[in-house]
Amino acid sequence: DVQMTQSPSYLAASPGESVSISCKASKSINTYLAWYQEKPGKTNKLLIYSGSTLQSGTPSRFSGSGSGTDFTLTIRSLEPEDFAVYYCQQHNEYPLTFGSGTKLEIK
């Protein structure tokens, strides 16, 4: 199975700042990586798939980059609604696997 190592597990930032979350795969997954946002009381939200393709409705302050084994989710100019838990997921091969999550909190 492809192991997904996400870091950091916890991140504190202020509104207006930019942050980056890393996701590393144990083997090449080409560009087949998705990012999700988890918030209490809401269903999980797909942000990005295939490494850098924004899902319809995802604000442009979110961006995804990377290929092979190293990927990054960047959020520019944080808004209050961005404080949440973020997960990566590889969709290159079965079984599909997830990172362990990054909790983004307000500093």
Added chain:
Amino acid sequence: QVQLQQSGAELVKPGSSVKISCKASGYTFTSYDMHWIKQQPGNGLEWIGWIYPGNGNTKYNQKFNGKATLTADKSSSTAYMQLSSLTSEDSAVYFCARAGRVYPGDWFAYWGQGTLVTVSS
């Protein structure tokens, strides 16, 4: 708009089975894979498998072979997951999630709200 409405929380006894439902609306149910995902505190998210409601084809994570059985009812646009021989390790929140696009699209564009399964005597 696409919606996935899951059945309510379950408290079940060890050794028994449970069947969770996921009613889909807002899209053509038979055209997209429906995935199932397990979430346990501290264990993160685990992919269980998918079912293609159009023809009933399934794909499982080998880890869940024999544990989970996926089915779908086209007439009611509802997907089901049955979990058998339950142990405390099966206590978790289970999500259904629709594939991102018609095959291939193994990312999850829409999620259900989750169903908590608690296995306890």
